[in-house]
Amino acid sequence: MTPPSDPTLARPASPAELFFTFNRLALQGFGGVLAVAQRELVERKRWLARDQFVEMLAISQVLPGPNIVNLSLMLGDRFFGLRGALAALAGMLLVPLFIVIGLTVAYGEFSRIAVVSGALRGMGAVAAGLIVSTAIKLSGSLATNRLGLPLSVAFALVTFVLIGLLHWPLTWVVPGLGVVAVALAWWRLAP
Amino acid sequence: MSSLSAVFASPLSAGELFGLFAQFLVLSLLAVGGVITTAPGMHRYVAIEHHWITDAQFTASIAIAQAAPGPNVLFVAVIGWNVAGPLGALATMSGILLPSTALSLFTSRWGAKRRETRGMRAFTTGLTPITIGLLIATGWVLAQPYLADRGHAAGALALMAISIVVMVKTRLSPMWLVGLGAIVGGAGWA
Numbered sequence: 152m153t154p155p156s157d158p159t160l161a162r163p164a165s166p167a168e169l170f171f172t173f174n175r176l177a178l179q180g181f182g183g184v185l186a187v188a189q190r191e192l193v194e195r196k197r198w199l200a201r202d203q204f205v206e207m208l209a210i211s212q213v214l215p216g217p218n219i220v221n222l223s224l225m226l227g228d229r230f231f232g233l234r235g236a237l238a239a240l241a242g243m244l245l246v247p248l249f250i251v252i253g254l255t256v257a258y259g260e261f262s263r264i265a266v267v268s269g270a271l272r273g274m275g276a277v278a279a280g281l282i283v284s285t286a287i288k289l290s291g292s293l294a295t296n297r298l299g300l301p302l303s304v305a306f307a308l309v310t311f312v313l314i315g316l317l318h319w320p321l322t323w324v325v326p327g328l329g330v331v332a333v334a335l336a337w338w339r340l341a342p
Numbered sequence: 343m344s345s346l347s348a349v350f351a352s353p354l355s356a357g358e359l360f361g362l363f364a365q366f367l368v369l370s371l372l373a374v375g376g377v378i379t380t381a382p383g384m385h386r387y388v389a390i391e392h393h394w395i396t397d398a399q400f401t402a403s404i405a406i407a408q409a410a411p412g413p414n415v416l417f418v419a420v421i422g423w424n425v426a427g428p429l430g431a432l433a434t435m436s437g438i439l440l441p442s443t444a445l446s447l448f449t450s451r452w453g454a455k456r457r458e459t460r461g462m463r464a465f466t467t468g469l470t471p472i473t474i475g476l477l478i479a480t481g482w483v484l485a486q487p488y489l490a491d492r493g494h495a496a497g498a499l500a501l502m503a504i505s506i507v508v509m510v511k512t513r514l515s516p517m518w519l520v521g522l523g524a525i526v527g528g529a530g531w532a
Contacts, residue, residue: 178411180516181516186516190509205473206466211446214442214446215370216445224443228451243412244416246412251420252420265530270525271409272527274409274520276499276532277516280503281519283482286474296470307475309475
C-alpha cells in the first residue's frame with residue numbers, strides 16, 4: 152500500500168513493532184482506546200498526520216464493526232499488508248481479552264465494595280473527558296477542510312445535536328448527513 | 343456471576359453455539375458507527391429470546407468491559423463468556439469481527455489506490471466533520487449518567503474538565519488521568 156508521503160512521518164520497522172505499539176495503546180485505553188490511539192499514533196510515533204488520522208477514523212466509522220479495530224487493521228495493512236493487519240489486530244485484542252475475562256470472573260467478588268464501584272465511576276467520567284479532548288484536538292482539521300470552516304462546523308454541530316441530544320438512530324443520521332456532506336464536498340472539489 | 347460453572351453445567355449445544363455465532367455475524371454488518379450501537383440487538387437475542395443470561399448480567403458485561411483496558415468491543419467477549427464460557431466468547435467475538443475485518447481490509451485497499459481521486463477526497467472531506475460531531479456526542483452520552491447523579495456531579499464534571507485540559511495542553515499519558523479518576527471516585531468524590 153502507499154506509505155504516507157509526508158517526510159516528517161515515521162513508519163513501523165516490523166509487524167512486531169505494530170503488535171507491541173497496539174498492545175501498549177490498548178492497555179492504556181480504559182473506557183475506550185481512541186484518545187490513546189490519537190496520542191500514540193499521531194503525537195508519539197508519528198505514523199500518521201493528524202488529518203490522515205481523522206480521515207482514517209472517518210472511513211472506519213462509516214464501515215461496520217468496531218471503529219478502533221477497523222482503524223488498526225487499516226493502518227497495519229497499509230504498512231505490511233495482511234501480516235501487518237493481523238499483527239495490529241492481535242496487539243489490540245489479545246492481552247486485553249485475557250484481562251477482561253479475568254475481571255469478569257472476579258467481578259462477583261468485588262462489585263459490592265463501595266470503593267470499587269466509586270473508582271469505576273471516576274474512571275468513567277475521565278473516559279468521557281478523554282473522548283471530548285480527542286474531538287477538540289481533531290477539530291483543528293476542520294480549518295483546512297475543503298468544505299470551508301462554517302459548513303464543516305455546521306455539519307459537526309448538527310451531528311452532535313441529532314445523536315447526542317435528540318438520540319436519533321445513527322444508522323439514519325450518518326448516511327443521511329453523510330450523503331449531503333459528501334455531495335457538497337464533491338461540488339467544492341471541482342477542478 | 344455463574345460464568346465459571348456455566349462452562350460445565352449448561353453449555354450450549356453445537357447448534358445453539360452456531361446460532362449465537364450467526365447472530366453476531368449479522369450484527370457485525372449492522373454495527374455502523376461502533377459495535378455498542380448493536381447492543382440492543384444482542385440483548386434481544388441472548389436475554390429476551392433465549393434467556394441465556396439476565397438483564398443485569400447483560401448490563402454488567404458492558405460495564406466490566408468499559409472498566410477494563412482495551413477496545414470497547416471486548417464487551418462482546420464478556421457477553422459470550424457469560425452465555426457459554428470460552429466457546430461462547432469465541433462464538434461472539436469471531437462473529438462480530440469476521441465480516442467487519444474482511445470489509446475493512448477490502449475497503450482500505452480499494453480506497454488506497456483511489457486516495458487522490460475526486461470521489462475519495464469528497465468522501466473523506468465530507469465525513470470528517472460528521473466524525474468529529476459523533477465524537478463529541480459520544481463523550482456527551484458517556485458523561486450523562488455521571489452528571490445526572492446530583493451528589494457526585496460536581497466531582498465528575500471536575501474530572502472531565504481536568505482530563506480535557508490536560509489532554510489538550512500537555513503530552514501526559516491518559517493512564518495518569520484514569521488513575522486520578524479511580525482515586526477520586528474511590529474516595530467517593532465523583
